[in-house]
Amino acid sequence: MRTSANIPTLLxxxxxxxxxxxxxxRWARWAEEDExxxxxxxxxxxxxxxxxxxxxYRWRCVTKKMYxxxxxxxxxxxxxxxxxxxxxxxxxxxxxxxxxxxxxxGLVFFALYFPAEYIDQSxxxxxxxxxxxxxxxxxxxxxxxxxxxxxxxLRHLAKVFCGTLFLEYQPIMVSEAGRILLQxxxxxxxxxRAARRAKIQGWKKVISANYKAIRADVDRLERMDKAQAQRPxxxxxxxxxxxxxxxxxxxxxxxxxWFDSDPPSRGR
Numbered sequence: 001m002r003t004s005a006n007i008p009t010l011l012x013x014x015x016x017x018x019x020x021x022x023x024x025x026r027w028a029r030w031a032e033e034d035e036x037x038x039x040x041x042x043x044x045x046x047x048x049x050x051x052x053x054x055x056x057y058r059w060r061c062v063t064k065k066m067y068x069x070x071x072x073x074x075x076x077x078x079x080x081x082x083x084x085x086x087x088x089x090x091x092x093x094x095x096x097x098x099x100x101x102x103x104x105x106g107l108v109f110f111a112l113y114f115p116a117e118y119i120d121q122s123x124x125x126x127x128x129x130x131x132x133x134x135x136x137x138x139x140x141x142x143x144x145x146x147x148x149x150x151x152x153x154l155r156h157l158a159k160v161f162c163g164t165l166f167l168e169y170q171p172i173m174v175s176e177a178g179r180i181l182l183q184x185x186x187x188x189x190x191x192x193r194a195a196r197r198a199k200i201q202g203w204k205k206v207i208s209a210n211y212k213a214i215r216a217d218v219d220r221l222e223r224m225d226k227a228q229a230q231r232p233x234x235x236x237x238x239x240x241x242x243x244x245x246x247x248x249x250x251x252x253x254x255x256x257x258w259f260d261s262d263p264p265s266r267g268r
Contacts (some may be wrong), residue, residue, distance in 0.1 A: 007122045010165075011131070014106030017165055019055030021105035022092045024161045026057070028153035029096070041095050043086045056092050061085035096150065097141035103131045106165065108138055112158040210249050215248040 014021070030038045040045045040061035046060040060066070065084035093099045097110065109121045118137055123132035142151045224239050 007126050007128065010110070011104060011107070013165060013168075014110075017106055017168070018192075019110065020161060022055040022057065022163055024157040025092055025096070025105065025154075027096070028157050030152060040085055040088050041090055042088045045085045047085070047090075048169060050089065052145035055145065058089065058091045061088045063087045079221075084151070087225075097138045097147060099132060103134050106161060107131065107135055107159040109154070109158040111135055111139060112155050137264060146164045207253055210253050213249050214246060217242055217249065221246075 022160040026036050026038065030036050038045050038049075038057075038059050039045065040059075043061060045061055047061050050058040052058065061068075061082050062085045064084045066085075066087065072079070093101070093105075098105055101108075107119070110178070116135075120132050120136060123129070123135070141147065220242055221239065226240070
């Protein structure tokens with residue numbers, strides 16, 4: 001199963017799996033030991049959930065007034081408490097490189113788990129250039145010093161997200177049959193790349209050898225120009241033969257540029 005051929009399917013799965021992506025982001029940002037304690041981005045006090053949309057939670061840093069009004073509305077007794085937040089409202093992505101991201105958040109986890117270059121190439125092969133550009137911007141921003149700690153946490157959580165998504169939507173990828181299939185595809189890709197490298201080396205040798213032949217032919221033609229006055233007839237015949245040889249060599253070099261063909265054989 002090749003990722004490039006399944007990118008549209010995986011993007012659809014990621015969109016349905018948004019809640020898991022935001023949950024992983026919350027763990028990356030606010031995990032304390034084995035719990036998630038969402039804290040205000042401004043005063044760092046505990047925040048309360050204030051609704052959610054498509055898995056993305058909104059949060060509110062509760063002020064003393066808000067807390068007491070909430071307790072009274074629930075007919076709870078308002079006793080001594082330490083709620084004295086600043087009132088800031090924010091969501092899971094506020095202050096992160098994902099704040100304005102339109103593509104599924106899971107795409108970032110994929111690019112942190114798999115080679116980002118391969119994910120970018122797969123998106124562009126499927127003409128998803130906007131998503132590829134957006135992903136590139138996010139990954140570049142994540143490399144900035146202020147996001148270093150978040151980037152490390154996200155890389156760890158990427159394993160959780162991708163593993164969970166595969167279990168849900170692509171079970172073959174985490175089965176024994178899937179492992180064998182993946183290894184087979186990787187081996188085939190490696191063999192194809194090795195064969196291509198060998199071809200390119202062959203082309204380089206052909207081009208190098210024929211370049212030397214062209215240089216020699218050009219040198220001979222230049223010498224013929226100087227000797228033409230002494231032997232005009234013989235010089236014309238020799239010039240024609242040398243020119244034809246030169247054109248033949250040029251054609252062999254041109255044929256070596258067609259990467260879908262085997263390297264041309266040497267010879268005149």
